[in-house]
Amino acid sequence: MNDFRIEIAKVVFCVKAQYQNVNEFCKEYLVDKKPDLEIVMERIDIAHERKINFTEQKIEGIALLDFPDPYYEITALQRKIAERFFEFSTLLFHGSVVALDGEAFLFTAKSGTGKSTHTRLWREVFGSRAVMINDDKPFLKINDDGVTVYGSPWNGKHRIGSNTSAPLKAICILERGTENHISEISAKEALPMLLQQSHRPMQMNMMPHYLDLIDQLSQKVRFYRLSCTMDPQAAVVAYEGMTNKGKEEV
Amino acid sequence: MKIKNGFVLRQVAGQTVVLPADSALDLNMMITLNETGAFLWERLQNDTDEAALVVALLEEYDVDEETAKQSVQAFVKKLSDNEFLC
Structure with missing residues (x-):
C-alpha cells in the first residue's frame, strides 16, 4: 500500500493506493494536512475501471485498447473522489477551463471536438492574462453566491492546468463550424449537456442530491453555444460573446 | 400498473426530469415531463389503472372527460412502449 494526502477543491483526502504511479500523478496536489476523508483503492476498483474503459470504447466504436493496472488506478481514484465530492456540493465536470483576468470560462464538448485547441487559442490571443485551470476534469463547487472552479490532477492528455481556483462565469458548449459564432442558451437547453458532462453518482441514494x-x-x-474554427479569432468571438452580455447587466 | 422502481423524479433547470437512479453510463432513458406528465407520474408511483388516472386528472385540472382519457392513454402508451411500467 502506498499512502499519501492530496488537497483538491479545499478537501484533504488520505489516499491508500495500490501503485506508486498515483501519487506521482497527483504530485502538484500533495499536502501534509489533516485529512477530511480516506479513500482506499482496492483491486476491484481497478477491475471495474478496466470494464468501464472497454464499455466506453465499444460505445465510441474504437479499437479495444487495454492498459496496465496503474493507469486504471489513476482514473479509478478520480471516480472515487468525484463520488465523495457530492457531500461537499462539488461536481466533477468534463471540459477545458481557462480563466481570463481572474474569471473562469468552461468549454465542454465530446472528446475530440477541440476544447483544448480552443483554450490554447485563448492563451495565444490573451497571453499571460489567460490562465489554464484545467484541460479535462475540473471540480465545480456550488456555493450560495456562485460557482467556484478548481483544478485537479486529471488535467488531460497534455497535462495542462494549475492547482488554483476562480469564480466560474460561464459554461460554453463548443462545436466545430466554418465560421465563429456564439449565442447564449437557456439553462433548459443546456441541461442534457450538464447531465452528460458531469460525474453522475454510482450510489442510487445520491441521485436526488446530484440533481439538486x-x-x-x-x-x-450563464450558458452559451459556440460554433468555431481553429483560427485565433474564435477566442476573441467567444470572449466578447460571453462578457458583453455581462456588461449589459451592470 | 405502476412505474418500475429505480427512477428519480426531480425539478431541474425549470423542468421535471426523470432519470434512472443507477445508470453510470446510459442517459438514453432520461425524460422530461410536462405538468400533466409529472402529475400522472406521481400517481403511477403506486399501483393504479387508466380509469383512476382519468378521475384524478378531472379532479385536478379543468378538462373534459374525453381529453383526459386521451391524455392518459397517450401517456400510458408512451411509458409502456419505453418499458417504464410493470
Whole structure:
C-alpha cells in the first residue's frame, strides 16, 4: 500500500493506493494536512475501471485498447473522489477551463471536438492574462453566491492546468463550424449537456442530491453555444460573446 | 400498473426530469415531463389503472372527460412502449 494526502477543491483526502504511479500523478496536489476523508483503492476498483474503459470504447466504436493496472488506478481514484465530492456540493465536470483576468470560462464538448485547441487559442490571443485551470476534469463547487472552479490532477492528455481556483462565469458548449459564432442558451437547453458532462453518482441514494446540485448550477452560471474554427479569432468571438452580455447587466 | 422502481423524479433547470437512479453510463432513458406528465407520474408511483388516472386528472385540472382519457392513454402508451411500467 502506498499512502499519501492530496488537497483538491479545499478537501484533504488520505489516499491508500495500490501503485506508486498515483501519487506521482497527483504530485502538484500533495499536502501534509489533516485529512477530511480516506479513500482506499482496492483491486476491484481497478477491475471495474478496466470494464468501464472497454464499455466506453465499444460505445465510441474504437479499437479495444487495454492498459496496465496503474493507469486504471489513476482514473479509478478520480471516480472515487468525484463520488465523495457530492457531500461537499462539488461536481466533477468534463471540459477545458481557462480563466481570463481572474474569471473562469468552461468549454465542454465530446472528446475530440477541440476544447483544448480552443483554450490554447485563448492563451495565444490573451497571453499571460489567460490562465489554464484545467484541460479535462475540473471540480465545480456550488456555493450560495456562485460557482467556484478548481483544478485537479486529471488535467488531460497534455497535462495542462494549475492547482488554483476562480469564480466560474460561464459554461460554453463548443462545436466545430466554418465560421465563429456564439449565442447564449437557456439553462433548459443546456441541461442534457450538464447531465452528460458531469460525474453522475454510482450510489442510487445520491441521485436526488446530484440533481439538486445540477439545478443550482443551472441557476448560477450563464450558458452559451459556440460554433468555431481553429483560427485565433474564435477566442476573441467567444470572449466578447460571453462578457458583453455581462456588461449589459451592470 | 405502476412505474418500475429505480427512477428519480426531480425539478431541474425549470423542468421535471426523470432519470434512472443507477445508470453510470446510459442517459438514453432520461425524460422530461410536462405538468400533466409529472402529475400522472406521481400517481403511477403506486399501483393504479387508466380509469383512476382519468378521475384524478378531472379532479385536478379543468378538462373534459374525453381529453383526459386521451391524455392518459397517450401517456400510458408512451411509458409502456419505453418499458417504464410493470
